[in-house]
Amino acid sequence: xxxxxxxxxxxxxxxxxxxxxxxxxxxxxxxxxxxxxxxxxxxxxxxxxxxxxxxxxxxxxxxxxxxxxxxxxxxxxxxxxxxxxxxxxxxxxxxxxxxxxxxxxxxxxxxxxxxxxxxxxxxxxxxxxxxxxxxxxxxxxxxxxxxxxxxxxxxxxxxxxxxxxxxxxxxxxxxxxxxxxxxxxxxxxxxxxxxxxxxxxxxxxxxxxxxxxxxxxxxx
Amino acid sequence: xxxxxxxxxxxxxxxxxxxxxxxxxxxxxxxxxxxxxxxxxxxxxxxxxxxxxxxxxxxxxxxxxxxxxxxxxxxxxxxxxxxxxxxxxxxxxxxxxxxxxxxxxxxxxxxxxxxxxxxxxxxxxxxxxxxxxxxxxxxxxxxxxxxxxxxxxxxxxxxxxxxxxxxxxxxxxxxxxxxxxxxxxxxxxxxxxxxxxxxxxxxxxxxxxxxxxxxxxxxxxxxxxxxxxxxxxxxxxxxxxxxxxxxxxxxxxxxxxxxxxxxxxxxxxxxxxxxxxxxxxxxxxxxxxxxxxxxxxxxxxxxxxxxxxxxxxxxxxxxxxxxxxxxxxxxxxxxxxxxxxxxxxxxx
Numbered sequence: 001x002x003x004x005x006x007x008x009x010x011x012x013x014x015x016x017x018x019x020x021x022x023x024x025x026x027x028x029x030x031x032x033x034x035x036x037x038x039x040x041x042x043x044x045x046x047x048x049x050x051x052x053x054x055x056x057x058x059x060x061x062x063x064x065x066x067x068x069x070x071x072x073x074x075x076x077x078x079x080x081x082x083x084x085x086x087x088x089x090x091x092x093x094x095x096x097x098x099x100x101x102x103x104x105x106x107x108x109x110x111x112x113x114x115x116x117x118x119x120x121x122x123x124x125x126x127x128x129x130x131x132x133x134x135x136x137x138x139x140x141x142x143x144x145x146x147x148x149x150x151x152x153x154x155x156x157x158x159x160x161x162x163x164x165x166x167x168x169x170x171x172x173x174x175x176x177x178x179x180x181x182x183x184x185x186x187x188x189x190x191x192x193x194x195x196x197x198x199x200x201x202x203x204x205x206x207x208x209x210x211x212x213x214x215x216x217x218x219x220x
Numbered sequence: 221x222x223x224x225x226x227x228x229x230x231x232x233x234x235x236x237x238x239x240x241x242x243x244x245x246x247x248x249x250x251x252x253x254x255x256x257x258x259x260x261x262x263x264x265x266x267x268x269x270x271x272x273x274x275x276x277x278x279x280x281x282x283x284x285x286x287x288x289x290x291x292x293x294x295x296x297x298x299x300x301x302x303x304x305x306x307x308x309x310x311x312x313x314x315x316x317x318x319x320x321x322x323x324x325x326x327x328x329x330x331x332x333x334x335x336x337x338x339x340x341x342x343x344x345x346x347x348x349x350x351x352x353x354x355x356x357x358x359x360x361x362x363x364x365x366x367x368x369x370x371x372x373x374x375x376x377x378x379x380x381x382x383x384x385x386x387x388x389x390x391x392x393x394x395x396x397x398x399x400x401x402x403x404x405x406x407x408x409x410x411x412x413x414x415x416x417x418x419x420x421x422x423x424x425x426x427x428x429x430x431x432x433x434x435x436x437x438x439x440x441x442x443x444x445x446x447x448x449x450x451x452x453x454x455x456x457x458x459x460x461x462x463x464x465x466x467x468x469x470x471x472x473x474x475x476x477x478x479x480x481x482x483x484x485x486x487x488x489x490x491x492x493x494x495x496x497x498x499x500x501x502x503x504x505x506x507x508x509x510x511x512x513x514x515x516x517x518x519x520x521x522x523x524x525x526x527x528x529x530x531x532x533x534x535x536x537x538x539x540x541x542x543x544x545x546x547x548x549x550x551x552x553x554x555x556x557x558x559x560x561x562x563x564x565x566x567x568x
Contacts, residue, residue, distance in 0.1 A: 146493075150473075150486060150489065150490060151473075153482070153486055154473060154476055154477045154482075154486050155476045155477060157476075160472070160473065160476055163469060163472055164469045164472075164473060164490070166465070167462050167465035167466040167468075167469055168466060168469070168493075168497060170458075170462040170465075170501075171459075171462070171497065171500055171501055171505060174455070174458065174505060174509075175505070175508070178509065194508055195508070198504075198505070198508050201504075202500065205496065205500065209492070209493055209496055213489045213492060213493065216402045216485060216488075216489055217482075217485050217486050217489050
């Protein structure tokens, strides 16, 4: 547990030291939401908002993952072998990137509500929306950390993560878009709970699968 | 007798293909040419499929609620019959069913939307001359069910559904090979064994993806004639396409690794992940969303009530035959691969 905490802190400190990477992603979120605003001005259809929100969220997540394992390329991964077990490394990374993606998505909710007025949000229960976005972000972060570990071990490039990521993230996106549309249309907890359960189930499945599979390829 | 499954599979596949294409459907009414009835004189033309209007003495009419109004019939051929019908000014119900009966086809009922036009609806209306509807015996011969919308496309059941059964069977084999690969103990011939399992699961995945594509194609064709479009927004369809993409990702992942040992291990890990994902996409996700596939909202597959005994008699052999064919394809692939490798060794 201590090792996980130290590795988690290491990720955070590295990002604080190399701020340009983090700011690059923040700028990406800001500029995409602003571009949406420039061409749309207002959004009446909750489906459009959900689609745009998750497109921004998905690509922000991919952008954030670019540096997850690739920053270990210059031999630091060998150092990690000696310091912690593969599971610990994976948990620390997954926790950090799930949190990072969550922060990015919360920021994009903030930006969307800033630019696109309050009409579309009037029926929305914010608590439910935040819960869905949190579950989704954590799920996306877990799955993407596993995939980027896999593609880092495969050939060290980040482009493979994207190729593998799109189909693997589809179940998340299916349920996320439908839950988000429901919540934006003012669904109650009763209606949204099915989607939430599915999201939580997907997250748990990915997490358990990853914990089971990571030791098999981490030390090669 | 290691070829038993090839012989049995071929026989059942031949049986299933022949029967699924040549066996006639049950007789049924397909369409009526009217959407509105009037009081007084009506002329309705009913079209039938596999019916014998001319060969047998046919009676026909409409069923309104619990009453049956029989008309004068005039069969133009075995598939078409015209009814002339005199209707009263008030009727007790607006639930209209078209009905025909003869000794060969049994009772035929068509449920087609039909309004009662200028006829007054009065639930208390009754008349001493009206006849109560009686249930007559249905067609009892051996034929596929002739269902509305599905009609002749019901034959696709023996082609489309076994593709997915076969894909699941093949993918389970591939999954178990990957599990065996990851559980190998340290030994002198570990790498050799590893490559063996790796080759097996890769070739199995190739065959599985082939069946996935065939399933998508036959499904798309079926969707065109029943749901009206080549592709519809149905969780099962989208899930199947994503399964195809995930397994394509498997081959891309393999192609990007040069080291044999590493490739075997990493693609086995991804294969296990892909299998679990396939299970989620095809078996669990459809339960959470509304869709068009039969037995929806709760059960993603056919329920026991959807298959009748005629369909079962052809469907189960078809599933068995396609699974045998899938495994046969894989065994041919693996032999070809081995021969290729031996040739390479002798050339070197």
